Amino acid sequence: MADKHHSLVRQTYLPYGKQWIDDDDIQAVIDVLKSDYLTTGPAVERFEKAFSQYVDAKYAVAFSNGTAALHGACFVAGIEPGDEVITTPMTFVASANCVLYQGGKPVFADINQRTYNIDVEKVKQLITPKTRAVIPVDFTGQPCDLDELLSIAKQHNLVVIEDAAHALGATYKDRKVGSISDMTMFSLHPVKHMTTGEGGIITTNNKDYYEKLVQFRSHGITRERSKLLHDHGPWYYEMQHLGFNYRMTDIQAALGLSQLKKVEQFIKIRKKYVSIYNEAFRGWREFVSPFQALDRQSSWHLYVIRLNLEALTGSRKEVFEALQHENIGVNVHYIPVYYQPYYQELGYQKGLCPNAEEVYEAIITLPLFPAMSERDVQDVITAVKKIISLYSR
Structure with a gap:
């Protein structure tokens, strides 16, 4: 040839x-490097607030990467060994691996030949008594048929975890992706719309999901006095379930805050x-x-x-x-x-x-x-x- x-x-x-990195991004990271916090601190909280506002969601929880965020969502959705989760094969492996991490079984639904997104009719056919959740993927940035999927989920008491790794800034029937599904994951990898180096984030309107996600990403530990089973003193914390160290750093969050503006x-x-x-x-x-x-x-x-x-x-x-x-x-x-x-x-x-x-x-x-x-x-x-x-x- x-x-x-x-x-x-x-x-x-x-x-x-x-990625597109400019001097403002670099300065934002330098400012954090000169501050008192490098790992999870005030910059993460500011980033989560700004991100949730951008997608019109009530809450956002930042993670070390998108795969960790999906894992957190599967945990919060209650995926356990033997449960089935329907997803698409036209995606990166993380969309299905997150189910395996919880001991669940990914069930693959075929795609629509025009949009390449998951076919709603195929989803309907694959629902069984073991089905616990659906993970649709907004392939290339085009949202899935979210209203239909959410209607099916409500009918069968399923959780919809939208994998919007490709879809930051997308809209579905004039609503922003990130504000529609039970939980929505965005990737902040360098090839995506904006980056934190590595990173991921879950948005949700469900307060219970939000609180569980925050705890899950930090070893399953809580310091909130109202949630403690015991209280030995102001130093005390409790690990209440088996979580993971999936925290985002302030360094990443500072870059994210700067990128989000652009x-x-x-x-x-x-x-x-x-x-x-x-x-x-x-x-x-x-x-x-x-x-x-x-x-x-x-x-x-x-x-x-x-x-x-x-x-x-x-x-x-x-x-x-x-x-x-x-x-x-x-x-x-x-x-x-x-x-x-x-x-x-x-x-x-x-x-x-x-x-x-x-x-x-x-x-x-x-x-x-x-x-x-x-x-x-x-x-x-x-x-x-x-x-x-x-x-x-």
């Missing part, structure tokens, strides 16, 4: 995602670049651009194209490698969770979710992040058109 390229589109590598700007840039992509790729028969439902607004964490392999002479792997050769840092989101060897050893088999498997075989994620320049965006477009044209039948 290399001999067909002649000159490369780019001389430097463009990743699919990357998140709307970041999302605006993402949407602008998506519009440029959509216009450039309109009408191509060799691949399909992302679908956007009319009653919700994606915050565009990822831009995923789906190849029409019947219109191409090459495989997805060949197209992927050719784009990488052009220094375009494409990726694939995601390998179905149950394809992983660990899940295969648990008894999950291919063929479980045909739609997800078919989509997986044809998708490629293009670079999309605010720190890209418009020239970078045009380089991606040029490279995609170049490679697709070479492989077009």
Whole structure:
């Protein structure tokens, strides 16, 4: 393939995602480093308050990472050995692993072929007396069918833990993601809409969930006098359940507070670049651009194209490698969770979710992040058109 390229589109590598850190972010971290608190302190509390206000939720609980936050949500939802939790295979493994941490069983529901989000009808079919919760994932930043999922959950007394790792700033029927489900998890990894380095956060409107999450992330310990079973004195604390050390540091929270001030700007840039992509790729028969439902607004964490392999002479792997050769840092989101060897050893088999498997075989994620320049965006477009044209039948 290399001999067909002649000159490369780019001389430097463009990743699919990357953080945007400026001098204000750096100064915010320096200020904490000079303060009395480095680990969980006043900056975490300020960050949680600001974050909950941004998503219109009553409460927010910060964690060391998104996976830890999901684990906390599963604990609070009461997931125990033998319980079943329905989720999607089109996600990162953490969305299902958090169920395993509690001894539960992930049950995979197939996806909608247009949105790539979990199919509500499939969820209905998979509910059993053992089902305790549903973990829908807002894939690429587009919210799931939340009203339908919450209605099903209410009917069957289930908890909805929304994995909104991709969806900070997204809206569903004019409501902000983070204010709708029983609990909502946001990831603060560097490739997401804003970052705390590593980090995650759960938002909820349920005070009981909030208090349990706070306790869970700190060894299951409480110092609140009203909750103590005994009280030996002002130094006394109690470990009331087996929690974990999942605390966020003030260093992370300071970065998060600074980043949160810019998140709307970041999302605006993402949407602008998506519009440029959509216009450039309109009408191509060799691949399909992302679908956007009319009653919700994606915050565009990822831009995923789906190849029409019947219109191409090459495989997805060949197209992927050719784009990488052009220094375009494409990726694939995601390998179905149950394809992983660990899940295969648990008894999950291919063929479980045909739609997800078919989509997986044809998708490629293009670079999309605010720190890209418009020239970078045009380089991606040029490279995609170049490679697709070479492989077009």
